[in-house]
Amino acid sequence: MEFKKGYFITFEGADGCGKTTQIELLDKFLKEKGLKTLLTLEPGATDLGKNLRQILLHYEKPVSDEAEMFMYLADRAQHAQMIIKPALEDKKIVLCDRYTDSTVAYQGYGREGDIEQINILNKIATKGLKSDLTILFDVESEIAQSRLGKTKDRLESQGMEFHKKVRKGYLELAKQDPKRIKVVDANRTIDEVWQDVKKIVEELLGL
Numbered sequence: 458m459e460f461k462k463g464y465f466i467t468f469e470g471a472d473g474c475g476k477t478t479q480i481e482l483l484d485k486f487l488k489e490k491g492l493k494t495l496l497t498l499e500p501g502a503t504d505l506g507k508n509l510r511q512i513l514l515h516y517e518k519p520v521s522d523e524a525e526m527f528m529y530l531a532d533r534a535q536h537a538q539m540i541i542k543p544a545l546e547d548k549k550i551v552l553c554d555r556y557t558d559s560t561v562a563y564q565g566y567g568r569e570g571d572i573e574q575i576n577i578l579n580k581i582a583t584k585g586l587k588s589d590l591t592i593l594f595d596v597e598s599e600i601a602q603s604r605l606g607k608t609k610d611r612l613e614s615q616g617m618e619f620h621k622k623v624r625k626g627y628l629e630l631a632k633q634d635p636k637r638i639k640v641v642d643a644n645r646t647i648d649e650v651w652q653d654v655k656k657i658v659e660e661l662l663g664l
């Protein structure tokens with residue numbers, strides 16, 4: 458089966474929300490239906506992005522908030538233009554683990570950056586390419602922390618307060634844009650969460 462157009466679905470949520478497990482389940486489900494998908498992620502889908510990801514997650518010296526933000530945006534610009542757009546033109550269903558909302562939630566709400574400015578920068582980086590659907594995996598910060606392993610990366614080591622700010626930011630975004638952003642209660646088991654994800658996507662694609 459092939460659609461007349463591509464679909465762009467993004468997966469969002471604070472660290473430990475379990476979205477990566479769900480995106481893989483969805484990719485498998487759609488492929489089994491014979492649909493063309495592209496499973497991708499930010500940061501680090503392109504060659505340039507892999508270099509940025511290494512710095513973003515593992516650089517040990519202090520990084521200014523602005524430098525951090527511009528690296529996520531540079532990764533996104535390269536990703537949107539080199540990978541996502543061509544896949545959509547090829548009528549694929551693009552499943553992307555994190556996109557523009559991550560920068561608003563983490564660098565905006567989490568680091569207290571200027572959200573209006575971030576919106577403009579996101580628009581520049583993506584040339585205005587928006588997702589058709591965003592699934593937000595909402596998880597209590599305490600549960601999320603218990604899911605994260607002992608080896609945490611730079612962002613994961615920010616602690617509970619930061620996690621709470623990011624979570625709140627995401628919920629605020631969902632409230633502002635309920636048509637695009639669907640919130641899933643990610644405090645439950647993998648299968649319970651998956652049933653919701655499946656339903657939301659089946660509705661979008663008319664399956």
Ligand code: TYD
Pocket residue numbers: 471472473477499500514529554555556559560561563564610612613
């Ligand atoms: P990753 O290991 O991919 O985490 P996850 O599996 O939870 O997505 O690391 C991505 C980290 O980068 C994550 O902590 C969120 C953060 N991030 C931002 O702060 N801003 C952004 O714009 C993006 C895309 C990610």
